[in-house]
Amino acid sequence: MMSTIIALIVAAVTFGTVLMYGTLGEILTEKSGNLNLGVEGIMYMGGAFGLAGAFYYEKAAGAAASGPAAIIIAILAAFAAGMAASAIYSFLTITLRANQNVTGLALSIFGTGIGQFVGEFMRVSEGGYVALSNNLKEAFSATIFPKVFVNIPVIGNILFSHTVFFYLAIVVAVLMYLFLKKTKWGMYLTAVGESPSTSDAAGINIVKYKYLATIIGGGISAIGGMVYIMTTAGCVWNHEGLSGVGWLAVALVIFCMWRPLNAIWGSVLFGAMMIMYLRVAIPFIPTELYKILPYIVTVIVLVLTSMKNSRDKQPPASLGNNYFREER
């Protein structure tokens, strides 16, 4: 029993890590007032380009390829892909003031397409099989803590057995929290998302904040896609498992009430709900029912927060609206 629970938690964290990146990136984006519904596409692109980065690095370096270098290259490749995708989104919505929902949905479709294309292209051009060597695979899924820690009963597995990406995600979450709560720029970013006209009158460069938050947010989200491919999917292009993860991240942002620290436990909780059908399957209940659990929870959270009607727990006031200074 104990081992089942530990296994469930570890698996929840593995999947939760993927969600955490997607969610954190989207929180940053939405804080600027941009509702980027393209997370799904961005994470696909992150997955495909992250794999490509690590794969071609190993191909070029051969036996000399080192694990840490591969990890860094995968992160950078995914991050760059996410930045490029959300740069398109930013240009369309911030500069050209296109409708955010439509642009986000378009980016979702575009990104999944690009991800699929790159993944398939690599597979075909490399003769039907793209995978890292076992050495590198090991580097991606290994923990950064020494065996001693992992071997501590119960908490060893729960706390210290995860991949480097999980701990990195927590660092990102904490940094984002500090940024939003403690720094001037974080306060300005919040102001931009709450009321761009106010921020504009206060002399804040709206366009800069919106662009930066959306593009960096997109980059962070994309890392999530890469983490999925390189850990859960075993360093092989797998588009099926990644499907729907981006939408889950969007729901998770609402669940976390736009707070990065909530994303840490929220992601693990959602991760647990998503893999429950594998671990604690009850016969005759279709897996699809398990998979809608996160969305049901999100709806419940929405209902509860709107019933409480606390102004601090609402979305950024101008979320989804484009800003044009001369519009009355």
Add this chain to the structure above:
Amino acid sequence: MENRCAIEMKGITKCFGQVVANDSIDLSINRGEILALLGENGSGKTTLMNMLSGIYQPDDGRILKDGEEIYIHSPREAYGFGIGMIHQHYKLIEVFTAAQNVILGLNDGRMDLKAANEKVRSICQRYGFEINPEEKVYDMSVSQKQTVEIVKVLYRGAEILILDEPTAVLTPQETKKLFAVLENMKKDGKAIVIITHKLNEVMEVSDKVAVLRKGKYIGTVNTAETSPQALTDMMVGRAVTLNIDRPKYDNPKKKLVIENLTCLDEEGVKKLDSVSFTAYTGEILGVAGISGSGQKELLEAIAGLYPIKEGSIRLVGNDGSEKEIVGLTPKKIRQTGIGMAFVPEDRLGMGLVGSMGMTGNMLLRSWKKGKGILVRKKEPSELAEKVLEELEVVTPDINFPVRRLSGGNVQKVLVGREIASEPEVLMTAYAVRGLDINTSYTIYNLLTEEKMRGAAVLYVGEDLDVLLELADRIVVLCGGQVAGTVDARTATKEEIGLMMTQFNTKEGE
């Protein structure tokens, strides 16, 4: 005298599409002086000042500061030139504290909230403001929000302050306080511009008055050398009589009976407390009270939009039969056959759909009459044309989004639509708020016409002078209770003012 000139605007022109908002305007703003910028709604006052605060760029013309030409591309640059504007719609971040709002956008290195709190406190102390720098803005009252705005501008060391309709939402006491602060700042050598259309305030506080009319600059006069009548003439271009016609309607009958109406808000606070009164046909029943005394809840409760705890609201038909409408939805109330119309305070929120044109908004009242699945636009567009013509609505086209019309025109569209249905009960909330004199009188005359047609008109207003001249009787609300009902023909302003503030004396009697 020559060196006192802080800002000079020369030949400023600004167009929005086909509408010329400002047409080569010259204006100078002096240090140590309060300049009132006076004009009707849509005359371009705010647009002109927005060009100083960097919100808009002029299409043509020059702005000089201390004799040197400057270009203001953004609000931040405006602050750099020492120009600070307090907008009519406060530009505050609701989820931030007062101090956070004050330091928003300042480029002074590290964010130091403690120091900011202290500095805000000291500014408050100096001018006698009462705000807590650590309070969140969404918990503040309107006048506190305005205070935050003013502190924000002072914190940035602005030497030229522009206030857009600063007194529109203030109580008389708060207005007095504000004017005292303005006087202090004037003595400090700051240049102050207040945008307004309240003549008594112009006369009270300003040194000079600049008048705009339909985007054109009419002239600047010294306040001491002019009179309200002369200013009105400059503003509207022709003399308007300041008297409101108040004919008497023969044979008034009961139309709306309210008894012991009590309403609670979401938090369980009593918004209305055993309110009772009767409105008659052929009567304008004024409702006076300090803002937030339950006026909004009262009208919404009658319209079936606000939950009622207890009490009775009855509409009286022409045959004398009474119909209870408590608990009915607006649709059911309409089905009683007694027409009711409601001109809400929040014109674009509750009254009209901002992105639709006049036709579309007319349709909102009549769509139920249509048969079949297709929209019939003929009648609403005829009605729109009629309203456009009769009320002199200024719009490029009847399908032009009403959101982009000026406040007065928006109100004309709304009132025009509501009275077109010939209601037996007409309720208006702050019908002339933010409107210029000319439009206000149009509205007064319309309401009087409705009254003479035999409607019972409920007029919630804030200007006591107008209430006393327009209404037949006045119900005074205070803290959700009826402090008393007076005859508007004989009551005095002082009498009503006292009732508005001291309802407790009633209980002591």
